[in-house]
Amino acid sequence: MKERIDELVVRERGLVSREVFVDDDIFKRELKHIFTRAWLFVAHEDQIRNKGDYVVSRMGTDSVIVSRDMEGDVHVLLNTCTHRGMKLCRYDMGNTRNFTCPYHGWSYSIDGRLVERPGELVGVPGFTTYYHGELDKKAWGLVPVPRVAVYKGTVWASWDPQAPDLMDYLGDMRLYLDYALDGRDGTEGNNEMIGGILKWRVPCNWKFAPENFIGDNYHDVSHRSVDLVGIGPSGGRGRRDDEPENVTTLGFPGLGHGVIGEPPYYSEPEYPGGWDNDPEVAEYYRRCHERRVERFGDSPRVSMTVGTIFPNMSFHGRQPRTIAVFHPISPTEMEMWRIFLVDRDAPQQVKDTARHYYLRYSGPGGLTESDDMENWTYASESSLGTVSRTLYFNYEMGLGHAKPIDGLDGAVDNGEFTEENARIFYNRWADFMKADSWNELAPVAALDQEVLRR
Ligand code: FES
Numbered sequence: 001m002k003e004r005i006d007e008l009v010v011r012e013r014g015l016v017s018r019e020v021f022v023d024d025d026i027f028k029r030e031l032k033h034i035f036t037r038a039w040l041f042v043a044h045e046d047q048i049r050n051k052g053d054y055v056v057s058r059m060g061t062d063s064v065i066v067s068r069d070m071e072g073d074v075h076v077l078l079n080t081c082t083h084r085g086m087k088l089c090r091y092d093m094g095n096t097r098n099f100t101c102p103y104h105g106w107s108y109s110i111d112g113r114l115v116e117r118p119g120e121l122v123g124v125p126g127f128t129t130y131y132h133g134e135l136d137k138k139a140w141g142l143v144p145v146p147r148v149a150v151y152k153g154t155v156w157a158s159w160d161p162q163a164p165d166l167m168d169y170l171g172d173m174r175l176y177l178d179y180a181l182d183g184r185d186g187t188e189g190n191n192e193m194i195g196g197i198l199k200w201r202v203p204c205n206w207k208f209a210p211e212n213f214i215g216d217n218y219h220d221v222s223h224r225s226v227d228l229v230g231i232g233p234s235g236g237r238g239r240r241d242d243e244p245e246n247v248t249t250l251g252f253p254g255l256g257h258g259v260i261g262e263p264p265y266y267s268e269p270e271y272p273g274g275w276d277n278d279p280e281v282a283e284y285y286r287r288c289h290e291r292r293v294e295r296f297g298d299s300p301r302v303s304m305t306v307g308t309i310f311p312n313m314s315f316h317g318r319q320p321r322t323i324a325v326f327h328p329i330s331p332t333e334m335e336m337w338r339i340f341l342v343d344r345d346a347p348q349q350v351k352d353t354a355r356h357y358y359l360r361y362s363g364p365g366g367l368t369e370s371d372d373m374e375n376w377t378y379a380s381e382s383s384l385g386t387v388s389r390t391l392y393f394n395y396e397m398g399l400g401h402a403k404p405i406d407g408l409d410g411a412v413d414n415g416e417f418t419e420e421n422a423r424i425f426y427n428r429w430a431d432f433m434k435a436d437s438w439n440e441l442a443p444v445a446a447l448d449q450e451v452l453r454r
């Protein structure tokens, strides 16, 4: 397989084999080479606010439990009983100190205080009698995910002890993630998850989604009907009402991430208005804009609409403001999750208005998301045919026209309409599929420019 990767992703020509989207062996290799190595988004902290809270998440095809122990620290544990493999926790979320397996009753602690580590096996029915006290309980705890990081409310995990720190993994893409996670006025980490999490299955290969959100401005024609209907927060004006001024696609070739947004800029453009359906909400965002102008002064800042963190997390930063995750289920099925964000300190009216708008836009019933899912579904299905799967997808647009960007370490700009970012995604995909360890994957970005650190 390793030898075939360069045939599957032909970098110099911008071609990607359809096998990459339908083949079982490639899918299995992705799970091992990408999903056990990369940093994966697993939860939002609002899902586990209190000590003892847990939420069940996924890493590739594995179920994991994300929990907060009694010290307040976050842990990620494989959700499978070590005795005979029963799925330990079958609820989506809750609060507990112990997980007890429904099969034979082994129990595991998530409270790190009285045991050596969260996930330790603490209760075994018949330990002194049937087992004669001879079971090594310390060795049979839940399997912990070794790398966990929390960043502005988002929780990330990696199975690979060799993976770089999350901040190095993100590189300067972090600035764009900050745009989504900071408040509308620029307050650090001012985001709150609205309500629950939407989860649904889509009969498509998982990569269609991150590829779409990393920089596909070209597919706008797909959304013609929703633009005609007008679902924006000001009514009758397309899908959203605050597009960035100097929109372009920015990608990080050494990292695999990319975004549709603005390169660093030094003064806030005139406020364009927005959220006109409700005067209180419109006023809230106007005040946020004024505070943003004061906060940043003439220091650099960025903005964005949508971007992807390799491999399977995308986020919208403006309208809507949301995080999406694409879990691989099979070569032609993914489970899609969406979390919706709003300023934590916003008035309830602002939160309610955002929620109504987000649901018009995103999720299984959202008008814009439905358009996208239809494309991905039919593209997956029509690539399954015996002849169809021998063809390549074409990603040639703008090949060879990328330029470096001042103020962003290791990033390139290729204009508003380009397939540069999709190429960046699949080139990084090929790097992971070929590499035998993180030694061969060290992020290329040197991270030595302090220009945008704050
Ligand atoms: S499978 Fe969990 S206790 Fe037996």
Ligand SMILES: [Fe+2]
Pocket (backbone or CB within 6 Å): 212, 219, 222, 223, 368, 371, 372
């Ligand atoms: Fe779309």
